[in-house]
Amino acid sequence: MSEYSYEKKLDILIIGAGVIGCSIAYFLAKESQGKLKIGVLERNTIGEESSSGAAGMLAVGAEFNPSHPLFTLALESRDMFEALAPELKQISGVDIQYVKHGICSIAYDQKEEDALRSRLEEQKLCSLGCEYIAPENLQQRFPFLNRRSLGGLWSPNDGHVSSSRLTLAFSQAAQKLGVQFFEMESFDAFKPGKGVLNCVETNLSKFSAHQYIFATGSWTGKLLGGQAPVEPVKGQILLFEIPKNWPYLNSWRAPIYLGTTPTPSPIGCYMVPKLDGHIWVGATMEHRGFDKSENKSATETLSRYAAEIFPELATFPFKGTWVGLRPGTPDQLPILGLLPETENVYVASGHFRNGILLAPITGKLFAELILKEEPLPPQFSPERWKTTAIG
């Protein structure tokens, strides 16, 4: 008799039900048309970690120079949202609150202006539609901001979504297409061996699969070791409720980057107006291991700085702080590919500040890999850590 409460035999086992694991599950189920038995194993509940409260910005023009190694993937992924939003709504019934109204990065000093103008110069070669807006025009667009700026970079095709709804929509659509989710099951004492991985044993059960995909976010380094060096980078966001009678409640839709707070510990500040009537003000960045307690002095600095530029914010009801762990890597690029020396253990992690933006393309790439044997982009392979890990 088995010592487990159940044993599962699958084609693919995805470990981790954040936005990345759920996207991979969805694209695999959709593209395989029910021919694969797919399971997703989650230690907690679906989307409970980093994917639950991220700002959800789809910031390509606003954040990437075209020479950045992620630029092409980020652009393709951002543009997938246009079709994905109605598709996910139709299958899952969940509205991901996709908004495509642009993102604006404002410069408040010469250094910031130079950086934005030089990004724009590079971007001109690839028709993103970005433009530099003069200070007076900026004031017309965002009349509630009161600090004199040096203008800003306007990226018209960027946008934002609700991160928690996106994760929910992927997971519910995947379930409609036959994927099984196993929540509240854990296995923390895993050691990746060489060759073929036969099974994963949790506190409750045993899973055997032909292929395993680790989409375990910030915990990936802990589980898989030095060849997948993903570590948590803590981030905090503040939530404010927009009063119902605020004149710009229904017209302000574009997130705004407001530069950085003054030294000694600068924090990059942005504000995202959400469709549910909240403003999200982010975000801190700290290396504190898996500690998710609030750093009050950092959130105070952030809120003070945002209110200097947007004074009315200080009068809006404060609804709390959200803390999440971004899956960071030493080169700030995701890790996508086969774990070295294994034959069936894949990594899909390390999406750092861009996991919401990159979720669709990650799901699509893994579906193409598994179903059509199309290789993943080699520059993101865990092979790049091989020497470091052995040495």
Ligand SMILES: Cc1cc2nc3c(=O)[nH]c(=O)nc-3n(C[C@H](O)[C@H](O)[C@H](O)COP(=O)(O)OP(=O)(O)OC[C@H]3O[C@@H](n4cnc5c(N)ncnc54)[C@H](O)[C@@H]3O)c2cc1C
């Ligand atoms: C403050 C903040 C703001 C952000 N803003 C943006 C933004 O505007 N745009 C954007 O694109 N990105 C943003 N991000 C980044 C984004 O949130 C992440 O990149 C993304 O959520 C990572 O998704 P994931 O699925 O890899 O990780 P997670 O969401 O962390 O999911 C990993 C899952 O794996 C599970 N797991 C771990 N170990 C095990 C195990 N042994 N067994 C079973 N399950 C396990 C965990 O419980 C978890 O549910 C932000 C992040 C933060 C913190």
